[in-house]
Amino acid sequence: MATEQVISVPxxxxxxxxATVTQxxxxxxxxxxxQVDLESKKVTVKFDESKTxxxxxxxxxxxxxxxxx
Numbered sequence: 613m614a615t616e617q618v619i620s621v622p623x624x625x626x627x628x629x630x631a632t633v634t635q636x637x638x639x640x641x642x643x644x645x646x647q648v649d650l651e652s653k654k655v656t657v658k659f660d661e662s663k664t665x666x667x668x669x670x671x672x673x674x675x676x677x678x679x680x681x
Contacts, residue, residue, distance in 0.1 A: 613660075614644045614645075614658040614659060614660055615658065615659060615660075615661050615666075616656065616657070616658045617656075617657055617659075617666050617669075618654050618655070618656050618657075619654065619655045619656075619657065619666075619669070619670060619673065619680055619681075620653060620654055620655075620680070620681040621633055621653055621654070621655055621673060621678050621679070621680055621681075622653050622679060622681060623653075623677075623678045623679050624648070624650055624653050624678065625650070626650075627650070629650070629678070630648045630650050632676050632677070632678070633648055633655060633673055633676060633678060634646055634648050635676075636672045636673050636675065636676035637655060637657055637669055637672060637673065639672060640659070640664050640668055640669050640672050641663055641664060642659050642660040642661075642662070642663025642664030643657060643658070643659045643664065643669065644658040644659055644660060645657070645658040646658075655673070657669055
């Protein structure tokens, strides 16, 4: 069963940011779906908690160069 969480990424400002964050989140094993909303600067992610954690997803975003709130 997938868990859905919303993560705020205030540094996103363009389509390149959106693509980078999407790719970073998709690279995490256990992520089922990711939706990035540039306007609200939010990332909605569905993931399998038995395979990954919210912290691991936030870490992947941070490692791609974006602050996470």
